[in-house]
Amino acid sequence: MKLLYTSIVFLMFSAASVAQFTTNNKRMADVYFHNQEYFAAAEYYKRSLQISADSSGFVVPYGFESRMKDDASNQGDYEYSVFRLAESLRLYKNFTDAEGWYALAKNFKNPKYATAPYWYAVCLRANQKYEQAIKAFDAFIAAYRQNDQFKERAKTEISSCRFALYELRYPRMFRLSRLTNDINEKGSNYTPLMHQGVFYFTSSRPQGGSGKTEVLTGAENTRVAKKETPFLNAIYEVKDNPVNTSIRISKVTGGRQRESAAPAFVPDGNVMFCTSWTGKGEKIITKQKRSAAGEWSDPVDAGIQVNIRGYNAIQPFVTTDGKYLIFSSDRPGGLGGYDLWYCPLRPDGQIGQAINMGNVINTSEDDQAPYYSSVSKKLIYSSKGRVGMGGFDFFESTGDFSRWTTPENLGYPFNSSKDDMYFSPAGHDETEGYISSDRESLCCLEIFKIRREYLNVKGTVFDCNTNKPLGMVKVTLVDSAGSQVMTTGDDGTYTFKVSSNRKLRLTAEKDRYFTKALVYTYDELANKDTLFSPELCLTPFEVDKPIVLKDVFYEFDEAALTEDSKRKLDHLYSIMIDNPNIEIELGAHTDSKGPDIYNLDLSQRRARSCVDYLVSKGISASRMTSKGYGETRPVAPNTLANGKDNPAGRALNRRTEFKVTRK
DSSP: OOOOOOOEEEEEOSSOOOOOHHHHHHHHHHHHHHTTOHHHHHHHHHHHTTSOOOOTTOOOOTTHHHHHHHOGGGHHHHHHHHHHHHHHHHHTTOHHHHHHHHHHHTTOOSGGGTTHHHHHHHHHHHTTOHHHHHHHHHHHHHHOOOOSTHHHHHHHHHHHHHHHHHHHHSOOSEEEEEOOSGGGOSSOEEEEEEETTEEEEEEOOBOSSOOOEEEEEOGGGOEEEEEOOSBOOEEEEEOSOTTSSSOOEEEEEOOSSOEEEEEEEOTTSSEEEEEEEOSSSOOEEEEEEBOTTSOBOOOEEOOTTTOOTTSOEEEEEEOTTSSEEEEEEOOTTSSSSSEEEEEEBOTTSOBOOOEEOOTTTOOSSOEEEEEEOTTTOEEEEEESSSSSSSSSEEEEEEBOSSOBOOOEEOOTTTSOSSOEEEEEESSSSSSEEEEEEOTTOSSOOEEEEEEEOOEEEEEEEEETTTOOBOSSOEEEEEETTEEEEEEOOTTOEEEEEESOOSOEEEEEEOTTBOOEEEEEOHHHHHTSOSEEOOOEEEOBOOTTOOEEOTTOOBOTTOOOBOHHHHHHHHHHHHHHHHOTTOEEEEEEEOOSOSOHHHHHHHHHHHHHHHHHHHHHTTOOGGGEEEEEEETSSOSSOSBOTTSOBOHHHHHHHSOEEEEEEEO
16 A cells, blocks of 8 residues: 655644644645545544544444444534545545445435435445445435535446446456556556557656645644645656566656646657646646757746636646647636647747637546647547546547547446556557556555457358358448448458457348348357357348248147247348348248148138237238238149159158348
8 A cells, every 4th residue: 555644843822722622623625625634634533532543444443333322422522523535535546445434424404414415325336336336326316315426426427337347247348457656656656658669657756855844724823834735746758668577767857846748749759748737736737848969948838728717727638649638627607627638830930829628528526637639530538427447447439539429438447446547558559558547455556467358250151051161241240339341352251350258249131142140249259269250151042032941830720920930030030130121922822732722721720920020029910911822832742643642742842941031
């Protein structure tokens, strides 16, 4: 577990000194909370509750809730500290410990803590207890009486939990591995970027000593003095392969005067944008130039097109063709929270006016960390405002800055129940890359290598009658990622490379042949090797030329289909499904035994039975007609030349067939 320690120096009050140690600790915790020092705040709320400050693997002490109820005189202070402790742990991303304290706070009757059940459910979701989280969100919605955004958020969270359960059951074709070298050393490590063979990332690892003393101020002018944190965000570079065990890390920019994060380069690498901030004030995007000697100039404000006083501009990204600067900002004119914006980058280096990326991309929550390829036209970014696994999830949209497709969640394991951000490809395509995620950490983002895996589909199309390969067959493969089409050569072979294992439909089409489709489910594909070879055979047909349905039988002297015959008719059902435009006639024939009028009626009823069965399976009755021919169209003699009975001929005449009447 990574911990960010804070060094406490002294405590001062403008009011009279408070005697109780627990009250002093609560006031001290409040100062840290007010200044967003949530780790330190959590430690002092624990002290105010007179429990151990150690949070690693923490569980609520046995009998703690009973002690709270027994000590009614301090009930208000207890409830306040428990709720604030839960809040501090959650805001520090320690959902494991926060869950236990919200479990207590959700039962408090004071309206000040009405959101505790919501955050309790959020912690359950973050801890991958999705079924429990759904029940907790349902309970919150039923009990919550205020008219604000929390009920709608809870509904979205329920959808996200259900989505996550499905994703965990059917993982997508990605493989992740956490970098095990010094890149993920201490603090948070995030914003991976590979540019011109150099790997860049941001880290909040400690720099030097504990620094100078700074004073934090809270309510009622309560002040706490502490040593300045040594955990400062800066940009680092690795010129070795970032997955190597032994690497050399160098700091590029950032330090005690200004912290830096999220580098972005123009294509030639001589201009770098990054997020920059001090301990107080907004985050802005700055710009630096590289000299001929390879040294970076001091950072300067990127300009009013990007930065607006009083608002934050973060996470710059320059498109691979150098035409646009994309960034995230809470500036006015957005949909809420942080939105994605873009500015044209002119050839002379000037930055054009910022334009919001619109409501197809942005939501009322935070949308951040953009990546865009001008080759694939794909935008990959992170959002909190859509149905997903939880926290920030990666979404993908295709477009050209004038129009975007609806963003699609990249699913599990690309996403997790926590925060997943900052995708960057490892090369010129998006098959391998790096992301940041806190999925394996109690508090902090770490960097992972991600690789897209593939399923190779290769097979041959045959003629069902001759068993010979068929050329000029249009073969289409459709999966959740899209569709691919190819035409077979004389050898009848086809080959596809797919990146989805959710569901796969393979369709083969050729003129004067019935179209054939094969459908594979996730469970079937999960059992396949990376290469599998489905073979397809196509049946030829001509309009108005009958095709015998083999082994379709009826009870003696009856029109009802046997159960085995129904299974044989399922072959025709598949043809009708795969060929939705054809219309057919079902015809039934008898031998010559019995009166002509009886045989005609019997055959009509048998043909009707076939149509009725297919209708019961879902085939439209408008696509089928039935006709009984009785004994009028024999295909073999019913009797031999010597007048004796011909059982073999009669068997051939007692048949059911179909023909295509319209295609």
